[in-house]
Amino acid sequence: MAISQASRQQTPLTGRRIFVVEDEYYLADDIGRTFRSLGAEIAGPVGHLDDAFKILHDGSILDAAVLDVNIRSEMIFPVARELKARGVPFVFTTGYDRITVGPEFQDVPMLEKPIDLAAMAQKLAALIADRRN
Numbered sequence: 647m648a649i650s651q652a653s654r655q656q657t658p659l660t661g662r663r664i665f666v667v668e669d670e671y672y673l674a675d676d677i678g679r680t681f682r683s684l685g686a687e688i689a690g691p692v693g694h695l696d697d698a699f700k701i702l703h704d705g706s707i708l709d710a711a712v713l714d715v716n717i718r719s720e721m722i723f724p725v726a727r728e729l730k731a732r733g734v735p736f737v738f739t740t741g742y743d744r745i746t747v748g749p750e751f752q753d754v755p756m757l758e759k760p761i762d763l764a765a766m767a768q769k770l771a772a773l774i775a776d777r778r779n
Contacts, residue, residue, distance in 0.1 A: 665708045667713045708729070741758065
């Protein structure tokens, strides 16, 4: 059986480590599966801020992140601040309006739920590419 052309091609996420913080189990699982199918390694997914901080402080490299704005009734902003300080690009996912994010993160892409996972993957790939330029 021949290997398909698509399976031999590398995607912009191949070999990238993507940090996923999402408390909706099925969405977190879908995000992880989608990114793994594109060759990415997943850090997480985690659904608690404590677990997110453990990954942030474990010494590993993070190439990009997907952050749900509200994790179990807690706002994700402390994690977002640390990623921003490290220069790690990220997107927010949310069911809230942009006003919830406030001016500090107005430059961060926000994807409304339900999420278009292909569009999310493209957005993260573009953010990673921009970071390298």
